[in-house]
Amino acid sequence: MTETPNPNIVDADTLTGEMRPIRRVVIALGSNLGERFTALQGAIGVLADTPEVWITGVSPVYESTPVDCPPGAQDFLNAVVLADTTLSAHRLLDRAQAIEDAFDRERGEVKNAPRTLDVDLIAVGDRRSDSDALRLPHPRAHERPFVLKPWHDLEPDAELLDHGPVAVLLEKVGTEGLKLREDLVLETE
Numbered sequence: 001m002t003e004t005p006n007p008n009i010v011d012a013d014t015l016t017g018e019m020r021p022i023r024r025v026v027i028a029l030g031s032n033l034g035e036r037f038t039a040l041q042g043a044i045g046v047l048a049d050t051p052e053v054w055i056t057g058v059s060p061v062y063e064s065t066p067v068d069c070p071p072g073a074q075d076f077l078n079a080v081v082l083a084d085t086t087l088s089a090h091r092l093l094d095r096a097q098a099i100e101d102a103f104d105r106e107r108g109e110v111k112n113a114p115r116t117l118d119v120d121l122i123a124v125g126d127r128r129s130d131s132d133a134l135r136l137p138h139p140r141a142h143e144r145p146f147v148l149k150p151w152h153d154l155e156p157d158a159e160l161l162d163h164g165p166v167a168v169l170l171e172k173v174g175t176e177g178l179k180l181r182e183d184l185v186l187e188t189e
């Protein structure tokens, strides 16, 4: 028997025999156009059906005032999903974008234009990335109450790579503009 050199490597690809780490991933969902809740629920359904992605937690839903959006933008619904995955960060990004496209997400020139669905990778294990296509951890997550609050609800002792405890970040930014929507509950099944 050969010893596994890295204790984090726990999953073997059945076709290639390649060993890949299981990573914790934090995904933020948002929608401020169309059937907002249906889009969030649909994204969770597709994530749950994605091979090598295992959802471990889904946050409450918040209604939130648009941040850095063009005038007239409607309120968002936001939520956070925690999952374990053996997919690479780039494969996850491809999947996230495919889910957005499936919900008619349009990609125009206007920054933060209203969108049917945002599926943002906030953190993928301790992976750092600074390419144009993929920035990890998400460069604005540490200052966004609509990411920090639902994440903190799910995992009060969470830490955001390079930024520290989510509880401390949330304390700094506060929860103004966020309203808990107890009437909207996302299902994992």
Ligand SMILES: Nc1nc2c(c(=O)[nH]1)N=C(CO)CN2
Pocket: 029, 030, 031, 064, 065, 066, 067, 068, 069, 076, 078, 112, 118, 146
């Ligand atoms: N409240 C809120 N504001 C936003 C959001 C969002 O999800 N919620 N997403 C944005 C683009 O990523 C820009 N602004």
